[in-house]
Amino acid sequence: MSRLNNKKGLLAGLLRHQMLIPIAALLLLALFNLIADPSFFKISLGTNSNGDPVLTGYLITIIDCGSELAILAIGMTLVTAASGGQDISVGAAIAISGSVVLRVLCGSDSHAQTLQAPIIVAFLVSCAVAMIFGAFNGTLVAFFRIQPMVATLILFTAGRYIAASFHNNELPIVNDPSFGYYGNYFPGIPVPTPCFIAVICFAVITLVLKRTNLGLYIQSVGINEKTARLNGLHPEWIKFMTYVILGLCVAVAGFIKVSRLSTINYSVIAKDIEMDAILAVALGGNALSGGKFNMGASILGAYVIQFLSTTLYKFNVQSDALPAYKAVVVILLVVMSAPAVREKLSALFAKLRKPSHAAQT
Amino acid sequence: MREGSVLEMTGIYKSFPGVKALQNVSFRLCEGEIHALMGENGAGKSTLIKVLTGVYPKDDGEIYLKGQQGAVKIHSPQDAQRVGISTVYQEISLCPNLSVAENIYLGRGEGQTVSWRKMNEGAAKLLSSLGIDVKPTKQLASCSIAVQQMIAIARAVDMDCRVLILDEPTSSLDESEVAKLFKMMRDLKKRGVGIIFVTHFLDQVYEVCDKITVLRDGKLVGEYQIEDMPRVMLVSKMLGKELDDMAEIKNDIPVCDQKDSTPVYEAEGLCSSEGIQPFDFYIRRGEVNGFTGLLGSGRSESVRAIFGADKVTSGTVKMNGKPVNITKPIDAMRNGIAYLPEDRKRDGIVGDLSVRDNIILALQVITGFFKPFSKAKATEFAEEYIRLLDIKTASVNTPIKSLSGGNQQKVILGRWLLTHPKYLILDEPTRGIDVGTKVEIQKLVLKLASEGMSVTFISSETDEMLRTCSRLIVMRDRKQVGELTGEQLTQNTIMSTIAGGGNDEQAE
DSSP: OHHHHHTHHHHTTTTTSTTHHHHHHHHHHHHHHHHHOGGGGOOEEEEOTTSOEEEESHHHHHHHHHHHHHHHHHHHHHHHHHHSSOOTTHHHHHHHHHHHHHHHHHTTOTTOSSOSSOHHHHHHHHHHHHHHHHHHHHIIIIISOOOHHHHHHHHHHHHHHHHHHTTTTOOOBOOOHHHHTTTSOOTTOOSOHHHHHHHHHHHHHHHHHHHSSHHHHHHHHHHOHHHHHHTTOOHHHHHHHHHHHHHHHHHHHHHHHHHHHTBOOTTTTTTTHHHHHHHHHHHTTOOTTOSOOOHHHHHHHHHHHHHHHHHHHHTTOOTTTHHHHHHHHHHHHHHHHSHHHHHHHHHHHHHHHHHHHHHHO | OOTTEEEEEEEEEEEETTEEEEEEEEEEEETTOEEEEEOOTTSSHHHHHHHHTTSSOOSEEEEEETTSSSBOOOOSHHHHHHTTEEEEOSSOOSOTTSBHHHHHHTTOSTTOOOOHHHHHHHHHHHHHHTTOOOOTTSBGGGSOHHHHHHHHHHHHHHTTOSEEEEESTTTTOOHHHHHHHHHHHHHHHHTTOEEEEEOSOHHHHHHHOSEEEEEETTEEEEEEEGGGOOHHHHHHHHHTSOOOHHHHHHTOOOOOOOTTSOOSEEEEEEEETTOOOOEEEEEOTTOEEEEEOSTTSSHHHHHHHHHTOSOEEEEEEEETTEEEOOOSHHHHHHTTEEEEOSOIIIIIOOTTSBHHHHHHHHHHHHHOTTOOOOHHHHHHHHHHHHHHTTOOOSOTTSBGGGSOHHHHHHHHHHHHHHTOOSEEEEESTTTTOOHHHHHHHHHHHHHHHHTTOEEEEEOSOHHHHHHHOSEEEEEETTEEEEEEEGGGOSHHHHHHHHHOSSSSOOOO
């Protein structure tokens, strides 16, 4: 709070802006780390086990590990805006699409020494599969009008078993090192590859939102479906499409996840990531009941969550206890971003600002 | 507080970002009086009511109530109810999935347990005493809008209120229902209740009210006794200028003299899933026609079938002589048909989106998914129609939901005009909006028609239809029962056609 007061001149214009909460949270976390241990921000150039130069440091970890979450946040934002509900099956869907990648790469032998198919083919097949599962969710939500949470509960429950069944419950391992490049580093490039993939995704969604009417259509459907229909839109198709797009995001995130380890653990991979993705959307100040959305705020929200996790890891919080600490911080952030609280806050700032304004003029 | 007052408001100020909604407004309501609150859209009527009922906090000013020491503080609608102020809003704010009786007693138990039998009996007694013919156990959503409105009033009446606010209660009622409502209001008046009546219908004001308070642009114009206030003067007070537009427009009945040309739109045996009888319909270039009939007669359903808004089940449609297939709104839009829906809030606006996005929406959908307008282009379109229709908005970025009703309606109208339709359907475009805007819209319709557009105009106010339409299609019980043109276009013929021969319709 005191920090906000100090910066009130700058923040005055931002107060009503949706980006306020994620930015403020980010600053707060950064400030906390700066005071607790400035070495948090140190980035150094080292070498990894292969002798390639890599950048290391907590900040690098954050943007590296936040990639999957940020990519998922894109799809989750669209789904939330259009259907007024969330897809809770993304974690399970990542297990499925990751499993598909490995199945294509390994072929029938789960410990194949060489790649049985080009990586790009494996990726494209997993995209197709993830989009089919997205379409399944989308059909239930859009055409059968089942509540999103209930509809996606089906895959949430069954997804990890489906993923395991692709390999008869064996754990496949890809031994070719080139597969690991996508989740780690390309030789000679010191920046983690997932960062590049995430940036490409942001660029694509920015371009799509700018060059098509996706944003306008989704928001119209999310805000007033009846009006959207009378203006020539097909609300069911638009909702359906958002789930398919989320499927694509899932495929990209799943690809990064399996590439990181070159293997998969069906029950652990991307565990609870659906909740973090939903949280990212909420942190971005987007109403979980649908309607208007701000993509940038959601993406920033994803990195805030990762920042928080990394900070907690750094302070040696036990991994079991991590969710509890996270919950406390999340409560604070979500309460602050609630419209009722924000209104009160801006009223407070307006009051505080009056005297200083008088002094200036 | 002066003798005889139940409510006094003095020096009320209220402003919203960019708008001074109320400036030094005072208002006085006496016991047993029906007091009309009049003004154009955006004059501050709704704001004043919302300040009084605690929906908005006031910036400055005092509110005094009879029987309360000093100024009362009203922070919420619950506070208002507690001190005896009850409101019935234009849009019904009851719970559609509860029963009639539950709606009447909802939120008033103060923690007591409920006796369903007692509740239903009490509701039955109340409803019959007010002449509302509905079973207390019926689900509210299955009652007509008019009955729901009356139940909302019954609820307010039963709460023993001393100040009853009726915010446009009559805009969705037909005449016999309005008569019932007025009887109810006079009964309440005899019991000493002060009634604030907000309406756009001048006739109703002169029929039932004792006093008029006029607001304009957030300021008080004055308080008048009804006897001292001829209609013309009232209208000119509301508009702030001498107005002879009503007379001017009356002399200007459009004539469509292209009897033999091919109709712009022609339908045969058109029928939709909403239960209207199959009907034939045509409209020529530059013609203004209308559907008329009582509430629920099927006039809205007919135009919705034309636009493909409901599921079209049968019929053939030709445009300019060529057969076309219209099964959903986008088909109609691509063929140059535009439809302004009856229920603005439910079907018209996209509340959270800006005025700009709301204006470009339809054209954008026609243009296609991959061809979005640039922001500059969209702003240019929006500004063009804001200027053309004189829409009062802070900027193109303002969310449409924060505009007044009339201005929202103009935005929706602008949205459809932007698509440059050949055939424009207006379903109740003037409902719940002020006299000045009504006249503007009527004039606009005639102007568009003179430029070659075909317009279908639906209104609950017959005189408005008479002023604009050259042909009227009369509907009763979801059937077309007549078509009136030329000399037949008088109030009397319309009424008798609507009423038909010897059936049980009430249409006096």
